[in-house]
Amino acid sequence: MARPSPTEVGDMPAPTEVGDIALLGTGTIGASWATYFLARGLSVTAWDPASDADARLRAFIDAAWPAMERLGLAEGADPARVRVTDEPEGAVEGALFVQENAPEDEALKRTLYRRIDAVLSPDAVLASSSSGLLISTLQEGLQNGARFVVGHPFNPPHLIPLVEVVGGRSTDPAAVEWALAFYNAHGKKAIRVEREVPGHIANRLQAALLREAFHLLLSGAASAADIDAAIAHGPGLRWAFMGPFLTMHLAGGEGGTRGALEHFGPGLESWWADLGTPRLDEDAIETLSRAAGEMLDGHSIPALEAERDSRLLALLAALEKPMAPAGRS
Ligand SMILES: NC(=O)c1ccc[n+]([C@@H]2O[C@H](COP(=O)([O-])OP(=O)(O)OC[C@H]3O[C@@H](n4cnc5c(N)ncnc54)[C@H](O)[C@@H]3O)[C@@H](O)[C@H]2O)c1
CATH class of the missing domain: 3.40.50.720 (NAD(P)-binding Rossmann-like Domain)
Structure with a gap:
């Protein structure tokens, strides 16, 4: 219709x-x-x-x-x-x-x-x-x-x-x-959003990332600061203007999504099989909140919020010109 x-x-x-x-x-x-x-x-x-x-x-x-x-x-x-x-x-x-x-x-x-x-x-x-x-x-x-x-x-x-x-x-x-x-x-x-799904789209994607971030920390793979840095200094930089589909398509070069998946698909599937599903029990909550507290290193929440908002404004200004097809309009 x-x-x-x-x-x-x-x-x-x-x-x-x-x-x-x-x-x-x-x-x-x-x-x-x-x-x-x-x-x-x-x-x-x-x-x-x-x-x-x-x-x-x-x-x-x-x-x-x-x-x-x-x-x-x-x-x-x-x-x-x-x-x-x-x-x-x-x-x-x-x-x-x-x-x-x-x-x-x-x-x-x-x-x-x-x-x-x-x-x-x-x-x-x-x-x-x-x-x-x-x-x-x-x-x-x-x-x-x-x-x-x-x-x-x-x-x-x-x-x-x-x-x-x-x-x-x-x-x-x-x-x-x-x-x-x-x-x-x-x-x-x-x-x-074409059909109702709990958490809509963006929060579901965030939930998927948080699940693995928590699993990595709780299983001792890396510290909270290093896991955060892995996003903020890596994929997070391009996530401000393009999402996972365009990222994957460009990863395939001239071969696009098909080329990327034929090349990386088997590895991706084996990583999926290894991803964690942490339980948020009292021990996990205690470990996660201690790790976040250590990461703050005495910086106050209001000061960090103000810095976040100021950087966000600078980023929005930098991104004013949209990138097709996934850019802002
Ligand atoms: N906080 C977030 O990050 C976030 C993000 C996106 C969407 N939301 C959604 O936004 C909505 C509001 O969340 P929030 O975080 O602003 O909550 P909030 O507790 O900060 O604010 C809720 C406000 O509603 C008022 N209120 C109480 N009873 C009411 C009534 N019967 N009718 C109208 N207002 C009433 C309260 O006085 C309060 O000012 C929720 O549905 C939430 O899921 C929240």
């Missing part, structure tokens, strides 16, 4: 014409999303049940704004264009796009969705930031459930471009299409 183009999606305006968005939940992820959309020139109406939500949200936006200025602000970007409502209904009423960032708790999200369902515009698309819940379950029994998708960001969404979009069993494919177009129109790199 042909996919509808973003301009054919129901009665919704083109994604670039949506100037206001609603946010539900303004914790770690919601506050970061708010900062991002404000920097893209949109206005944000938000709700969060915490009593200090308004002050916390504004403090987060103010602290992150210099980074957004370094990244480049869109026309109309203004950190003050945020409004916090007393009730979730007030935040979503009239909105055409809602990004939901409530705690990762199925019952809590379902209660919230039932509450807002009656006031949602039938044309609105709601995207859940959920890392692991199925939208198929969350959308059950709602009158607007067909417009609900997952729009999973990577932390922190105000800096990292990736968003993973997936619909549930009863999601209208047009809503998925519109969400992809909306994120991409506002500077994100949104990818389509």
